[in-house]
Amino acid sequence: MKIKRQKHAKKHLSFYKHNFRFREPYQVLLDGTFCQAALKNQIQIKEQMPKYLMGEVQLCTTSCVIKELESLGKELYGAKLIAQRFQVRHCAHYQSPVGGSACLLSMVADDNSHHYFIATQDHELATKVKKRAGVPLMFIIQNTIVLDKPSPKSVAHVQAVQAGQMLPEHQKHNIEHLKDEQGVSEATERRGKKRKRVGGPNPLSCLKKKKKNEPKAPTPPSEQKKRKRKRKRNKSSVNPTVQTA
Numbered sequence: 365m366k367i368k369r370q371k372h373a374k375k376h377l378s379f380y381k382h383n384f385r386f387r388e389p390y391q392v393l394l395d396g397t398f399c400q401a402a403l404k405n406q407i408q409i410k411e412q413m414p415k416y417l418m419g420e421v422q423l424c425t426t427s428c429v430i431k432e433l434e435s436l437g438k439e440l441y442g443a444k445l446i447a448q449r450f451q452v453r454h455c456a457h458y459q460s461p462v463g464g465s466a467c468l469l470s471m472v473a474d475d476n477s478h479h480y481f482i483a484t485q486d487h488e489l490a491t492k493v494k495k496r497a498g499v500p501l502m503f504i505i506q507n508t509i510v511l512d513k514p515s516p517k518s519v520a521h522v523q524a525v526q527a528g529q530m531l532p533e534h535q536k537h538n539i540e541h542l543k544d545e546q547g548v549s550e551a552t553e554r555r556g557k558k559r560k561r562v563g564g565p566n567p568l569s570c571l572k573k574k575k576k577n578e579p580k581a582p583t584p585p586s587e588q589k590k591r592k593r594k595r596k597r598n599k600s601s602v603n604p605t606v607q608t609a
């Protein structure tokens with residue numbers, strides 16, 4: 365039974381590792397309901413979580429979760445004590461705390477860039493978490509911690525990536541990084557082209573005009589200076605033609 369459970373966890377974990385870049389230490393965000401369930405089922409989260417995930421784990425929560433537990437009084441005092449031992453991650457509600465579930469949901473916004481797992485017994489929160497791709501969900505069932513199988517949303521995201529419909533975030537970054545390294549990022553590409561085109565036609569047109577007006581006279585240094593100025597001015601005026609070309 366235990367081995368089967370671990371096998372599933374390993375399989376689901378590798379899904380998140382390969383497709384969403386999850387790495388150790390795994391960042392597990394826990395809410396009050398999970399702490400309460402752990403207390404009831406005598407689960408030592410700190411001991412069991414790393415065993416179950418077969419790796420280093422960083423247990424964390426938010427001040428909103430702790431404040432909510434505080435507000436719920438005696439019944440959740442034990443859960444509050446557990447939650448207080450976790451690392452408190454910065455959330456966006458420093459000024460006015462929100463409910464624990466709303467807070468945790470906000471923590472996995474923006475494509476879950478911090479690679480959080482969400483550990484909760486709150487079905488409503490779980491349903492909302494499943495609607496986002498790349499957020500592993502954990503809960504306690506029958507006295508044990510369980511990593512839920514990847515949600516249909518996560519699976520669909522991965523299939524879309526594999527079908528080439530979208531690039532995973534990290535690959536976008538990698539490509540940009542490679543471009544930067546080789547000096548072919550979009551910005552430098554554009555700048556390079558502009559320089560060539562701006563630098564190209566201007567001296568030629570200047571020369572032709574000079575030849576027509578005064579072909580034999582050598583250009584005094586003062587005029588050379590003027591020419592340089594003209595080039596600079598023309599940069600902006602040439603731009604529209606660059607765009608149409």
Ligand SMILES: [Zn+2]
Nearest residue numbers: 428455457467
């Ligand atoms: Zn918060």
